[in-house]
Amino acid sequence: MSSAHIPGLNYTSLQYGDHTLQRVAVWQFDDDDDTQEAHAPASAYWIIFVHGGAWRDPRNTVDDFVPPVQHMAARADLPKSAIRGFASLDYRLSPHPQFPQDPSTPAKELHNARHPDHIRDVVSALRFLDGKYGIGNNYVLIGHSAGGALAHQVVMNSDASCGWAPAVPLPAALISISGIHDLRGMVARHGGIYEEFTTGVFGPDKQVWDAVSPATFAGNFKDVWGDGPRLVILANSAEDTLIDMPELDVMEARLIADGITPIAIRDLSLEHDDIWREGTQVAALVAKAVAKLQQP
Numbered sequence: 317m318s319s320a321h322i323p324g325l326n327y328t329s330l331q332y333g334d335h336t337l338q339r340v341a342v343w344q345f346d347d348d349d350d351t352q353e354a355h356a357p358a359s360a361y362w363i364i365f366v367h368g369g370a371w372r373d374p375r376n377t378v379d380d381f382v383p384p385v386q387h388m389a390a391r392a393d394l395p396k397s398a399i400r401g402f403a404s405l406d407y408r409l410s411p412h413p414q415f416p417q418d419p420s421t422p423a424k425e426l427h428n429a430r431h432p433d434h435i436r437d438v439v440s441a442l443r444f445l446d447g448k449y450g451i452g453n454n455y456v457l458i459g460h461s462a463g464g465a466l467a468h469q470v471v472m473n474s475d476a477s478c479g480w481a482p483a484v485p486l487p488a489a490l491i492s493i494s495g496i497h498d499l500r501g502m503v504a505r506h507g508g509i510y511e512e513f514t515t516g517v518f519g520p521d522k523q524v525w526d527a528v529s530p531a532t533f534a535g536n537f538k539d540v541w542g543d544g545p546r547l548v549i550l551a552n553s554a555e556d557t558l559i560d561m562p563e564l565d566v567m568e569a570r571l572i573a574d575g576i577t578p579i580a581i582r583d584l585s586l587e588h589d590d591i592w593r594e595g596t597q598v599a600a601l602v603a604k605a606v607a608k609l610q611q612p
């Protein structure tokens with residue numbers, strides 16, 4: 317896709333499974349990649365994005381990360397020496413009533429995923445990237461909306477209470493932008509399509525919703541994350557008409573209760589999907605995370 321090509325960066329699209337959505341987009345600086353990896357200091361990070369779209373919207377793809385990557389590649393405070401590469405993850409989607417698929421659709425193109433398919437794919441994608449690039453814990457994981465839930469679930473996955481997939485190295489920093497953190501609370505406040513997509517993805521059992529929601533995780537985020545920086549940034553826009561501030565508040569309180577003090581940013585601007593579509597604010601949040609990680 318031509319939009320994925322960004323000046324100064326090499327673009328690769330890779331499959332981590334047979335389904336067409338089991339793919340990752342990777343952008344690396346033009347330099348010889350092997351040299352870059354061999355000489356990159358320990359404090360250089362992969363910047364990895366998980367898009368939103370309520371686990372089902374086929375209009376959200378790996379390309380949602382293109383505008384933020386363009387802005388990051390142009391920032392003086394995110395030099396090549398601090399960035400090993402950028403990656404954007406796709407994952408199998410649940411059915412969307414506005415995008416019905418013909419019964420003859422091949423299995424590898426069907427949108428018929430149910431939890432835990434989405435988080436299994438995200439974890440598989442991270443394992444694939446770790447195998448290919450040796451990422452380890454040196455990554456910043458960004459999630460937007462449902463991607464914010466998935467990013468937290470990558471950490472939750474290492475706890476016995478979840479364990480959807482074999483554990484992978486956990487991120488040095490997690491950024492949840494307009495993140496879905498508490499399905500029960502979100503559905504109680506909004507009903508309608510929120511209930512429709514939550515039930516479509518997780519079924520009707522609210523105890524399942526609680527078990528999968530980051531804010532009501534049965535484990536302890538600090539314990540499961542173990543040693544390391546464990547930096548969390550939660551960021552919402554007051555202009556977002558889809559994800560409200562209580563969704564951030566409840567996650568902030570939860571992390572504090574677990575012994576992690578997140579950076580909470582409540583003054584992003586723009587509507588829900590315009591945050592990534594415009595991109596500068598996502599880039600600024602990543603710059604903030606990398607600066608914090610590099611503080612001695």
Ligand SMILES: N[C@@H](CC(=O)c1ccccc1NC=O)C(=O)O
Pocket residue numbers: 368369370371372373412460461462463496510513558559
């Ligand atoms: N465009 C989506 C809706 C959507 O993405 C959404 C709606 C409300 C709250 C959060 C949302 N997305 C989070 O990933 C849909 O049509 O299902």
